[in-house]
Structures are given as C-alpha cells and as structure tokens.
Amino acid sequence: MFCRTQTTRAAIARGSALEMEIRRGKFRRSVFLDTLQDSDIQKKIDHEIRMRDGACKLLAACSQRDQALEAAKSLLTCNTRIMAYMSELQRMKEAQVMQRVARRSSDAGPMDDRLPCKGKVAISDLRIPLMWKDTEYFKNKGELHRCAVFCLLQVGGEIHDTDMVMVDRTLTDICFDNTIVFSEASPGFELRVELYSCCSEEDYSAGSAPRKLASKLSSSLGRSAGKKLRVAMDPGACSPTSNAGAATLLLPGPAVAGPKYHLLAHTSLSLSHVQDSFRTHDLSISGNEECSYWVPLYGSVCCRLAAQPHCMTQQMMSGCLKVKQLGGDPPSWTNVYGVLKGTNLFCYHRQEDMEANVEPAFTIAINKETRIRASEKDPHSKAQSICISNQYGGEEVTHTLSADSREETHRWMEAFWQQFCDMSQWKQCCDDLMKIELPSPRKPALVTSKQGSLYHEIVIDTSDDISTVTDILTRRMQELELRSQLGTSPPWMSLFEESPGDASLTSDSDSPCWAEPLSLSSPRFRPRTLSLDAKLSTLRGRGYGGVLQCSCQPPSSSSLAPIPAQCVPQATLSCSSSTSSNSSSEGSHSPSSLDGTPFSRPSSARRSLRNLRAKLDPRNWLQSQV
C-alpha cells in the first residue's frame, strides 16, 4: 500500500522498513525530498527488503541443512545491502542540505575540482589458506567438523557475495571461484572483504526444523530452554560486531531461527593493492578457537585485484584535427580524425576508418611523461594549436595539432587535462590495460556421459544368469542340428549355406560376402549386451521367411515337438508383423493361413524380449509415438 502525501512526492511503501524507521523517529520525513537518485535508492531498498522477506520465508520453510545455509547467506547479504543503501541515502541527504546551505551563504564559483573518471574493479580467484593443527588431522572420532563459509565484498554501495563453500579438515585452502566485478568505483575505492562462517552441525538448540521451534514457542519456555534459545539467537559471544546482529537491531525484520553466520575475518583493499597478478594480503581475524564457527585461518588471503578505469577502455574524446607536418615551410597540415582512448591519441585518415577498425594512420602517445601545452596564436591561422611532446628514446618529438575552432581546441585541452587527472589518480592502472574476465553465466554441471569403451558397453543383466545365454545357444544348436538332419532348414539358414536354398528365396545368396557359412558349432560364450538383445529380436522380426510364397515348413515331425520351436515359427510370424517387442499383439498375431502348428513361446526368448522391453522403457530412454 502506498501512501502519497502532499508534502512529499516520494512514495513510501506502507509497512516498509523505511516507514517503520520514520515512525521510530530515526529519519525525518522531510529529509526525504524527491530526487531521481533518491527514488533509485528507494527502489533498491524496497527490492532488497522483498528479497529479505523471501529469504526469511525460505529459511523458515526449508528443512535441509544446505538450503538453510544458503537462505541464511542471502539473508545476511540482503541485510548488509539494506544497511548500505540507507546510509548512502542519508549521506546524500546530508550532502544536499550542505550544498543548499553553502549556495545560500556564498557565491560559489564554477566547480573547479576535476573528478577522476570511474572504473571497473574486479576481484577474482580468492584463496584463503587454512592452518589445521595436526591434532585435527588425526582426530577421527565422529564426523568432520564442518563450517559453511562465504565472502562478502563491498565497494561503496555495491555489495556482492561469493558462493558458499563447506570447509572441513580435509581442505587446505578455501577457494572461491567467483569473479566479482564492481562497475562504478572511484580511484579512492575501498574494497572491504569479509569472511563469514557458520557451523554446520545439528547444534541449533532452537531447532533447525521449524516445527521444533513452533512447539517450543507455543509452549511456555522453561529457564534452561529459554537460556538455550537465547544463546542460539545471540549472534555469538565471540564476535565484536556482526553485521547480521546489528542489522536486526536496526531493522525490524522477523526473528529467524536457523543458521547464523558470524564474521570470521576481514580486510580492506584499495588502489595500492591493484595489480595484474596474484597478491597476498593480510587478514584481520575476529573470533578465536572457542567459537563454534571457528576455522583456523593462516592469516592471509590471496586474490587478483584488477582495475580498468574508464579512461582506458572508453573513448574520452574524438573529433577532427589538423596535424602539422614536421618540417617544411610553409607548414602543411593533414586532416585526421583523432580518438583519445587509453594512453594514446589515435589518428585515422577518416572517421569511417575508425569504425571499420582499420589501423590508424599514426598514434601519439599520451601518458604520464607527455607534456601538452597550448601555443600562442599562430599568425597564419586564427585558432590556438596544441603541442604534444613525448620522449622517444633520447629524442623529444613534438606534434602540433590544431582544431577547427576555439571551442574545439578548448574541448581537446579539457580532455587532455582530464586524461592527466585520471592517470594521476589511477596510477598503475593506467600503465597497461588490465584484463578483467566477465563472469560467464554458470553452466549446469555436465553429466559425464558414458564412455565409449567396451567396459561400459557390456551390460550384464542381473536378472539373467550367464547360463541362460549358453542355454539359448545350445538349444538353438540342437534345433539346428536336428533340422539339418531332417533336411529341413529354417529359411534363413539357406542364406548362409552354399547350396541353393529354398526356391522361394528369389535372390541367390551366393555372394562373396557370405562365402563362409556361419559356424554354429561352438556356442561362443558372450555376456549379454544391449546390442545382442536388440539384434536377437530384430533378427526374429525381420522377414527372413518373409516371402509368403515360401512354404514355411512347420516342424511336422514329432521328434521336434518337444523342443520348443524358436526361430522358425517366428519367422513365419514376421510375415504379418515386423516384430515390435513392445506390441501386445505378439503372441496373438498368428495368421492361420501360414502357421499350422501352434508353437509354444520359449521362455528364454520371452526373457530377452522382456529385457528389450525394459530397455526401451520410456522411463529409461525417452520414446515418442508419432
């Protein structure tokens, strides 16, 4: 619910923390006059409050430890952000008030102080070495003492947190893989790195399960229970300051049970620590061994802190210029399109060249050693010209530039002065452009696919014995032997035999590919494989005896009856149905015209079909009917 009053246009959400604070008298409403920046920060505060409510709800609702730890981490981050935004808001208000007062009292001249440009600051590859006592390593009783840790990084109003890492005595360093980029940092930035940790054991006497808490709170608390609760709620006797604790005092957030993070160590980094490589910095550790959230830190933190001032990455100034050719009298001027970026003034023949990424005609260095001055009016031209002097080796080289008009010249000079200011403020960051890798969107954890090795291909079904394979093969062998004895062979056998097969088979199987008849003499033992099963069933299904005119001789002889007929009747079956092991019409689909003898489905074949059916089970491997 929004409450719009006539005195202020700023809409303050009813029930928001801000309104509560106003009611408490901590902030005067008149302080919140409307400006664009205010509404910006107001929006951010509201957003963070919503996030915080969400985190509280999640914390209350979740039952798993790591979920609770993540939610508590978000809660702490939100609280810190809200604090930062509110203090920034207050600072802005105060600055505005001061400005108004100053303007009223004195006639302030044009703002003369030049502000250096802002830049990007990135911190990455944070690594905090640990120093476990050897007693820890050999302590084997019970479970590992684990702690959940994460880092909170703050530059001005921007606060970021790293991912959470579980630490136990098997870890030698705490590594945070995140790259955190702060986009608008001034050269005098202070990057505050705070390490928070929380013990990750079943020790919350208030109950990690919300049910326990609810029951405890609903029933009256005894003295001991109350004391325990208080201890759990307390942000920890060891830490002098705890952001979470302070925040909950100021902001009337809901009292949350669950894991609480405590500040373990902190440090501050600034421009002097910026370098294009890894550096080690000292950590100030708060807390001691007695605390539950203690992790033995070595006392330092390694990281890569890089900075990219905007003057190095962006075009600070561009326009048409005239460059005087060195030597020669009368002097001749060349028209160029100049672009001031980084430590160089690139001069292109035309503006299109710059856009087309063509190499510039020439480049004039603008760095700390460059000297620029505006010379007196050239008698030939009306405008002032700019002289840029550089030392190349031992020689001094001077370029003379001239702009189209006085205003242009003035703008160029301004740009150069700004560049010098930036370079003096950003110091070592302007020597060379430091690389900052933007954090890429996290890819989901790749599920390693099965390797293509034979080991992975062979699947031995636990439901089937290896002996069943030999059973099938021996049975098949017997049947084939008997069949060959009787002189009747299954139609498909003729495909392999040299002798001209059934007259029904129109194609002569006498091709060189099948020169060697298949030897079924020794059933070579082979573990069941997926492909084997598939082949078996497709073999049965394919139209070996597919030609209808063939007289698919059913095993008429009585001696064959006891042996369960396998392949042949199924071959006849295939005339009308190409086998689909999933189809229910298998057994029932016997065209009476073809098959005279009813056959009994062999159990082994059924088993293999069942296997195939299991493998084609949609739960294992998606199949769609089209």
Add this chain to the structure above:
Amino acid sequence: MVEWEYNNYLMVVKVLNDFLSKLNSQCSCVLQQRIEIRKLRQGEHLILGFSIGGGIDQDPGQNPFSEDKSDKGIYVTRVTPEGPAEVAGLMMGDKVMQVNGWDMTMVTHDQARKRLTKKNEDVVRLLVTRKSLEQAVKHSMM
C-alpha cells in the same frame, strides 16, 4: 472385396521391400533407404505408426539399436503392425537421417518428434539407415 485387395497390396509391398532389403544387404554396407510414409488419419490425429527414441538431449548409452553407443541420432524403436510406417517399409532399428529434407542427426528428441508430426504435412519422406543383414546376424551370433 476391398479388404482382400488391401491385403494383397500389403503382401506385394512386403515382398518388394524384402527383396530390396536383401539386394541391398548383399553389399554388406550400410543401407540408406528413402521411405515415403503417408500419414493415416485417426480421429483428429495424423499418425505414422512408429515410435522414435534418441536425440542430442538423451542418453545415447541406452539406445539398444545403435552400433556406436555415443550415437545420439534418432532411431526407430517400434513399428506398429499394419501401420503406415510398416507398410512403407520402415523397420525397427532404423536410424532416421532426414525427414522431408530436414536433418535429424543433430536434433533434440522433441525437435525430432515435431518434425515428424507437422499437421500440414500428409506425407513424410524419410532417409533412413539400416545396417546390413549380414552384419546384424554376425553380431548376434558371435
């Protein structure tokens, strides 16, 4: 009368298909076949009469029909008896390479299904691959 003719038609188609497959399998090479399936209207659906499995988003190790267990192509896992696909000569275990000119070797399962079930298409022309007969038998008997 009509039924008998249809049965005859089926038989003839079957004979031709088998003949073709035997001819092709003599080459002992991978057979590529063009199969034209006319969709059958069943109520408000147009069905083809087979099932597919596979896709670049599926686990290729579970494909019982593929030679290479890292093959993520689309395979025919089931052919409905007497359905349009069977009549056209599609067989279980065939790998679908193209559908109406669209490639099916690098598609997700859902994309494959969608390409086969376009409502405005009455006919789908598939390009399928089928291993030769000899190879199939050899592998199963080894």
